[in-house]
Amino acid sequence: MTQHRMVDAKKTLGNYGQAVNDYLETCLADRGIMDRLRESMEYSLLAGGKRLRPALCLAWAAHFGLDFNVTMPFACSIELIHTYSLIHDDLPAMDDDDLRRGKPSNHRQFDEATAILAGDALLTEAFGLMLNTRGVAAERVLQAAAVVAYGAGANGMVGGQMLDMALTGKAGVELAELQRMHSLKTGALITASCLSGAILAGATDDDLANVIAYGKHVGMAFQIVDDILDVVGDEKELGKPVGSDEGQGKNTYPSLVGLDESRDMAVQVIAEACLAIRGYSGTQADFLRSLAEYIVQRAN
């Protein structure tokens, strides 16, 4: 793993992120959505972020030959879903967070009712975007959108948030429980991002199995690193106080197995991700491998 490759992953992710931002900035405009609702949706949607999920969707679709512009609306719809989940997670009845990415959380900037509705609207509009995908066979769009619905729903992200609420403040949580919670809360939508891109591009079932394995391991590594950064990260870069997990009584990888063991796990999991796609070559496959390594690198 060279420093050079690391820079490339960050740079390419940045390029994807910029293209995603360009699309997100226009996708809710001129649609006749009433001002306050649109402002609340865009406040959170355009607050920055690495755009990891759309980038994974775009890169996997491109790897299997689909045009970047064809994938873009679908890929961005996953960021709408991610954004809605952050808005609802921050609500007083949930994590009660006042800050998100260094700015007041949505319900602090607007009000609680508006935040709930902005989340609901982002989730609904996400499916509208997916369903209006053009330039791909309708069967593939249906299958890809169903994968996202599954990853985002009761068996995926929402289920994970339920489990997170149940585990928060609980003593004696096992590592396996924590892993299951994160595989639902974070992993399912990250996996769906990879998988939906590959499906849109018409990848074979064998390929899809590899993509799922990659997505699962990247998702797991991402969460381990997120937990680590909450302990050792830079407050300004995180956009929230270091140690906020501990303050909220969250069980984390570092709190269960320690920092060093957490780092070892992240490295191991990323090796699994890269192993799953060792058979692929080309620009996108190289990016996807270096992206996996970059995710872990952030924790060191």
Added chain:
Amino acid sequence: MTQHRMVDAKKTLGNYGQAVNDYLETCLADRGIMDRLRESMEYSLLAGGKRLRPALCLAWAAHFGLDFNVTMPFACSIELIHTYSLIHDDLPAMDDDDLRRGKPSNHRQFDEATAILAGDALLTEAFGLMLNTRGVAAERVLQAAAVVAYGAGANGMVGGQMLDMALTGKAGVELAELQRMHSLKTGALITASCLSGAILAGATDDDLANVIAYGKHVGMAFQIVDDILDVVGDEKELGKPVGSDEGQGKNTYPSLVGLDESRDMAVQVIAEACLAIRGYSGTQADFLRSLAEYIVQRAN
């Protein structure tokens, strides 16, 4: 309008409702959804209700020749969306309702976080159900689901709820503002229920224009009657105290134009609905006409 026809509409709607209930009772079971989340989702989903939206979807699909069983999952998905909207509307930050259909509202029975997540999960699973529609060309499924997403989202139901919050307690509201709010909050999803059923069945563009006109007017009548029943209805049948709109500072048709004028409006609007579909004959068309008349009849 004969008493006989009225009874038929109520009976047929009851039959549709029973078939919908049968499907809804099983659609979340055996899916591996964690207990408390599934219980919260089913608590509200299986709390009764007329199942008007699925019935409209089923009847319109059947009118244009689609098999009842093929339409069922899609039609029921709209009830999941309707249910999520009720759960979120009842939240403390929104209408703060303790009762729904004579039982504690979801956040009173469970807790606020669970109610938010159960709503999120119902909305997401609804799209999962739609996208897994079998026995219909994929293009039609995409188009029908996109229609539901539009009716449920920022330009439809969620936008209407935003407007409702803005108008509640406001003095000097114009009738046109109230109508716009209701056309979004209630009308858009009712129209989408009709339209998506017709699209799934492959109706022509001319037919779809008629179906939209029917749906819009039925939706409007439904809301006028809902407002009337809140003043003069039977508390036990409503499942909530009579006069709750006034207590919450809601602007309603009776509060803006009086009871008699509201009733006249409902009758007129239903006549428009029936006019839009005057060219259709057959069992389903007869049901859809008598259903429209039955909706108004309830207010007298």
